[in-house]
Amino acid sequence: MRIKEIKALLLKKGWAGQTISREETVARLNPLLKQHVSLGHLYGQAGDRADDPAMADELHAIQRNTRADMDKLAETVLSCGGTAYSGAGRVSVRPLEADLWPALVQQERALHNALQAETAIDHQIRTEAVIRRCTRSSDNRLGFLNKWARRKGRA
Numbered sequence: 001m002r003i004k005e006i007k008a009l010l011l012k013k014g015w016a017g018q019t020i021s022r023e024e025t026v027a028r029l030n031p032l033l034k035q036h037v038s039l040g041h042l043y044g045q046a047g048d049r050a051d052d053p054a055m056a057d058e059l060h061a062i063q064r065n066t067r068a069d070m071d072k073l074a075e076t077v078l079s080c081g082g083t084a085y086s087g088a089g090r091v092s093v094r095p096l097e098a099d100l101w102p103a104l105v106q107q108e109r110a111l112h113n114a115l116q117a118e119t120a121i122d123h124q125i126r127t128e129a130v131i132r133r134c135t136r137s138s139d140n141r142l143g144f145l146n147k148w149a150r151r152k153g154r155a
C-alpha cells in the first residue's frame with residue numbers, strides 16, 4: 001500500500017503532507033483538458049452522423065457529460081492561477097473518417113489511462129476529487145462504447 005493510500009484511509013476526507021504546486025497542477029491538468037476537448041468534438045461528430053436515433057441521443061448526452069468534466073478541469077486550472085486550454089482558435093482541418101468508432105475508443109482509452117496515471121500524484125484534495133469524477137465519467141463512456149460495440153458486432 002502506498003503512503004498516499006494509507007493517508008487517505010487514516011484521514012478519510014482530510015489531507016496531510018505535501019502536494020504538488022499550483023503550477024505543476026496546471027501543467028498536469030491542461031493536457032487532460034486538451035484530451036477532453038478533442039474527445040468532446042469526436043462525440044459530437046459521431047452523434048451528428050449516427051444512423052440510430054437512440055445512439056445519437058446517447059452520444060450527445062455523453063458529449064454534454066464530457067463538457068461538464070472539461071468545465072471542472074478548467075475551473076481547477078483557473079483556481080490555480082493558470083490559463084485553461086479551451087481549444088479555441090483550433091484550426092485542425094482533419095478530414096472526417098468514415099467510421100469514427102475506432103478513434104473514439106482509442107482516444108477514450110488514452111484519456112482513461114492518463115487519468116489513472118494522475119491518481120499516483122499527490123494533488124490537492126479538490127483536484128483529486130475532480131480527477132476521480134473524470135475517471136468515473138471515462139469508465140461510463142468506455143462502458144457505453146463497449147455496449148454499442150457488442151451490439152454492432154465491432155471489436
